[in-house]
Amino acid sequence: MTTMCKNIVIFALISVHIQFSRSLGDCTIYNFSICWLLKDTNATPTARPNISAWLNEAELMSIGKFGKFNSLTVQTSERHSLKLQYGDLARTWTFSVSDSLHTIELQSIDSAIEETPNEFSVDAFSVFSPEQFFACEKDPLYLHQSEDFILMLGHTTRFPLKLESHSSYMLLVSWRDTHDPTPPLPQTHHHSSVSIYHRELGAYTTLSVDTTDAQYYRFSSLQGCMPYVACHELPARPSVTCLSTITDPDVPRNFQVTSWNTSQVTVSWHCPRNNKFSLFLLTMLHLNGTDHVVEETVYRHTRQPLIFTASDLPPCSRVQFGLQTVCVSGIESRTSKTVMIDGNSAHSSIQSIRQSSAGPDTYTLSWSVMDASLIAVFKVYHQGALQASTFLTTHSVVGLVPCQHYAARVEAVCGESIVMNVKTLQTHTGPRVVSDLRYQAEDSIALWSSPSSPGGAFSYSLTLEDGSPVRSGRLREPLLSLGHLPPGLPYVLEVWEECHGWESPSRVVLCFDARKAPEVDVRQTDKALLMGNGDMTADDFMRSSLAMIVPWRLPPELEDPKSPPRLQLKRIVINKISELVKDFPHPESVDALTFEDYGNGTQTKIGFVMRKASVKEARVPSSSAEMLTFIRSHSQTGITVNDDIIYWDDPDECSMLELNQCTPHSVCINTLDSYTCVCQSGYYDISPFLSPTTACREKGLFTQCSQDFITGSVAKAHLVDYLGGNVTVVLNDGQCPVSESGTLYYFRASHHPSHCGTRIVVNRTHTEFMNVLTVTLSREMVITRRDLKVVWKCIYPTSYLHNTEMNVHLEWVPSYTLVESNSSHILEVVMALYKDDSFTDNYTNAVTLYPDDFLYLEVILNAHNTFASDLLLEVVTCWATESSNPLDKTQGILLRDGCPVDRTFMWLSENGMAQMTRFSVQMFSMPAGLPFYIHCLTRVCAPDENCTTTCPAKMSSKVRRDLRQTPSTVVSAGPLLVGNISSTRSTHSKWKEVAMLVTILGGSIGFLVLTLLVVTAVKTLLNHSGRVQ
Incomplete structure (x- = not known):
């Protein structure tokens, strides 16, 4: 198959230099074929001459059918040999179809080549209707024309067969109707005849013949790297169409590393199973520490022995190899699947990395390597920060928070600083040890003082002293109701905390007798771990205990007792219970609310105690029996009392999709008669700006750009938590008031230029409206550690302002930036100046340093729990100015396009490989001797994007355009003053x-x-x- 363009010329060159030329028209796909017809005449078989034809030394007469036009495709850019034996007449031609010259060249010692058919050919073609296909229907060259045999070379633009797919054992061939190249075959059932031939020892051997009514056929059970001919015939059609092709080769066998050292690797392999191949392609991949390919080299291996040696490898190289078998037939080639092996990379790879243990404030990593001699040191990182450099294959990180998830990374380093391999792992700490477990006989409860860790829970097991089980379960609060235990029996209670599948290092065991006041007998499996100064007293629990079962369980978002959704649930339940007993003769109040999994995790047991509402009687416990009698006598729909337990038959609305309409980032809470939606921790409800439905946005940051006004909000709690105290907010330098609700600061500004001081920038294509909220600590705070500006932008096309659009923006602000995008998510970029390379203490005010001092700076992208948690941060350019304005004309460049300009600039972490970058530079002074500020331009990269720079940087214009379109920002730190110890130290x-x-x-x-x-x-x-x- 080839494509011919306008004014393409066919040449036929013979021994007497006869030349044919003709135009083949516009650019079209042409398929060239050899066509022949062996006709049935009235002559007796003995009178018929012996007729045979060979294409490339393979006999053609075994293909196709007697009495029909048969055709076989020929490959382009390959020289073919065609021979004819017609009785005593022998002729030989060589021909080729050239893709590059768009010509057909035909050579022969005989000049009997004709362009027009004779009377025998015209009579033979009469069986074709105008719409029927023939492989040599266009511009044929007639090589032989007689009454009983016709041989020709031609082409067509509507070849019906197509090789859809191929492998080492299969060919899938499809066909279409030939009267129109584009529509599929009409959905009428034609039983096509299909056959496949294998070329071997100068002949084509029939492998299979079959029929099908589909438009494709799969020829299977073939051999790899072998030539085949696939033929197709429709009934009542005068021709048989065949195409020639080859199968894919089999994969090479026993590909392996036979020897290696630090400077070379030798590999070997065996031939495919059927020993059919033309050559082998060997690919050597050079890997970096994260197993990404940094260089690829391909070698062609054509002869024995099947051995390859990669020599003169640089020190600390990591290589892998891929091997393919190649089968070539003319210009057609097939390759096998790639077999991959490790060269030497496996020897330096970190294997079997795992978390081997976890404690309340620590976790331990363990790993292994195949050959530790290649590794100079292992570097262990916790949350992106370097923790230690060790020669061991284990390390413990300490000083952490219980039941928390963390990110760990281990690097295997060769030589000075070449990272051979990197492995990451999600780790976590374990739960605390329960302490101060005690039994309170007056209230029939057990309690302890250790609070549940975030994401953790308490498990307990209650047995008789002889080991007979009584009950077990899980609790979220450090209190267990033990009412209604049979008296006169000794009990053993075990309590432990668990989270993430890990248990406390030890369990606390309490022995008590239900008949008596407490005789504390606390035993612990590891007494050294029993610590704590319980802050609960018996007087706090001088009250009666009750239990209520509801037919739903707490979702994971409600398991943390201190989370806002959990506190909201607690308020709802207390109000419902208070409403249930509001007509009780003596005023009661609900206290000590606990939640416990119940009924194999399908129900929740709510424990609570009632105490006198009167202040004077506050320590007098109410009678649980009296309270249960009251609830039973005032029966309400769905509430029953059985075995001294209250059952509230409240349907689980939160699990019903047709009822639960809670929006993303909100938690559904069952309210014992309906449900409500509460925002997750860190999210705040902005529904007053949208609709009555709860709408939760992280940090309460929200922007709405409409045709007539701009609305924005941010959560009060986020500002207070971030700045560390009460805050003062000013919108647009005080030109516009800031409104506030219980949880939000918000504003509403029109697009009129004079309203609220909205800054307006108009260019040729867009109009930009920007409002800036400046947030500072209230005046009673003397020390200010951070400042913050929240920027809301609305960008409209100038041609039609009613089309609203949100864009990521760049905003120059000191030390901290919120990049707000798509009205819902935030990327936070922070830069801080530290005192030394430990990066533990950072400067918070103007500081005086001396020329011999070094500046240690850290830039962080805070994107956790957002859409951008897997993004990367690159510091692109850093410079110094003598004012807080990064656009000041006097600038001292420290870093440009990711490459240091100042000779003292040094990276202390890999730039562009994480969400944190650290670097240092020696102290300097500016021309005017004024305090100066350092600014850095950063960019945010996608996980699959190359966020690193190879120096010296040669950034193309396309890269620079991409940089401007990538979410990015500028962070600043300062002012810095140069100390005047002496004139010598006051200069650079x-x-x-x-x-x-x-x-x-x-x-x-x-x-x-x-x-x-x-x-x-x-x-x-x-x-x-x-x-x-």
Whole structure:
């Protein structure tokens, strides 16, 4: 198959130099074939001459059918040999179809080549109707025309067969109707005849013949890297159409590394199973520490022995190999699947990394490597920060919070700093140890003082002293009701905390007798771990206990007792119980509410105690029996009392999709008669701006851009938590008032330029409206650690302002930036200046440093629990100015396009590989000697995007465009002052060297030369000042 373009010419070259030429028309797909017809005549078989034809030394007469036109495709850009034996007549042709020259070349020692059919051919073609296909229907060259045999070379633009797919054992061939190249075959059932032939020892052997009424056929059980001919015939059609192709080769066998050392790797392999191949393609992949390919080299291996050696490898190289078998037939080639093996990369790869243990404030990592001799050191990172460099294959991280998830990373380092392999792991800490477990006989309850860790729960097991089980379960609160236990029996209670599948390092065991007041006998499996100064007293629990069962369980979002949704549920349940007993003769109040899984996790047991509402009687417990009698006598729909337990038959509305209409980032809470929606922790309800339905946004940040006004909000609690105290908010420098609700600061501004001080920028294509909220600590706070600006932007096309659109924006703000996108998510970029390379204490106010000091800066992208939690951060450019304005004209460049400009600039972490980057630079001064500020332009990268820069950077214009379109921002730190210990230390280190040089030379060669050198020094200072600018 080939494509011919306009004014393409066919040449036929013979021994007497006869030349044919014709135009094949516009660019079209052409398929070239050899066609032949062996006709049935009235001649007797003995009178018929012996007729045979060979294409490339393979006999053609075994293909197709007697009495029909048969055709076989020929490949382009390959020279073919065609021979004919017609009785005593023997002829030979060589021909080729050239893709590059768009020609057909035909050579023969015989000149009997004709362009027009004779009377025998015309009579033979009469069986074709105008719409029927024939493989040589276009511009045929007639090689032989007689009454009983016709042989020709031609082409067609409507070849019906197509090779859909192929493998080493299968060919899938489809066909279409030939009167129109585009529509599929009409859905009428034609029983097509299909056959496949295998070329071997100069002949085509029939492998299979079949019929089908489908438009495709799968030929299977074939051999790899072998030539085949697939034929198709429709009934009542005068032709048989065949195409030639090859199958894919089998994969090479026993591909393996036979030897390796630090500078070379040798691999070997065996031939495919059927030993059919043309050559092998060997690909060597050079890997970095994250197993990404940084370089790829391909080698063609054509002869024995099947061995390859990669030599002169750089130190600390990591390589892998891929091997394919290649089968070539003319210009047609097939490749096998790739067999991959590790060269030497497996020897330096970190394997079997796991978390081997967890404690309340620690976790331990363990890993292994195949060959530790290649590794100089292992670096362990916790939450992106380097924790330790160790020669061991285990490490413990300490000083953490119980029941929390963390991200750990281990790097295997070769030589000075070459990272050979990196492995990451999600880790977690374990639960605390329960302490101060005690039994309170007056109230028939057991309690302890250890609060549940976030995401944790308490499990308990109650047995008789002889080990007979009584009950067990899980609790969210440190209180267990033990009412209605049979008296006179000794009991054993075990309590432990669990989270993430981990249990406390030890269980606390309490022995008690239900008949008596407490005789504390606390036993613990590991007494060294029993610690705590319980803050619960017996007087706090001088009350009666009751239990209520509801037919639903708490969702995971409600398991944390301190989360806002859980506190909201607690308020709802207390109000419902209070309403249930409001007509009780003595006023009662609900206290000590607990939640416990019940009924194999399908129900929840709510434990509570009632106490006298009167202050004087507050310590007098109410009678649980009296309370249960009252509830039973005042029976309400869905509420029953059985075995001294209250059952509230409340349907689980939260599990019903047709009822639960809670929006994303909200939690559904059953309210014992209906349900309500409460925002998750860290999210705030902004529904007053949208609709009565709860709408939760992280940090309460919300922007609505309509045709007539702009509305924005941010959560009060987020601002207070972030800045560490009460805050003062000012919108647009005080030109517009800021409204507030119980949870939000918000504003509503029109698009009129004079309203609220909204900044308006108009360019050729868009109009931008920007409102800035400046947030500072209230005046009673003396020390200010952070400042914050919240920016709301609405960008409208100038051509039609009614079409609202939100865009990510760049905003110059000091030290902290909120990048708000799509009205729902936030990326936070923070830069801080630290005192030393431990990055533990950062400067919070203006600071004076000296020329010999170093600045340690950290830039962080805070994107956890947002859509951008897997994004990466790259610091692109850093510079210094003598004002807080990053656009100040006087700028000292420290980093440009990801590459250091200042010779003292040093990366302390990998830039663009995580959400945190650290670097250092030596202290310097600016030309005017004023306090200066450092600013850094950052960009945010997708996980599959290359966020690193190879220096020296040569960034194309396309890369620069992408940088401007990537979510990015500028963060700043300062002011910094240069200390004036002496004139020498008050200048830049290079200036100090120049001044010292002036002094030494002046004392050596006299006043005249000294004067000349002073002038030279002044010029040097001026030139240096110009470079800084």
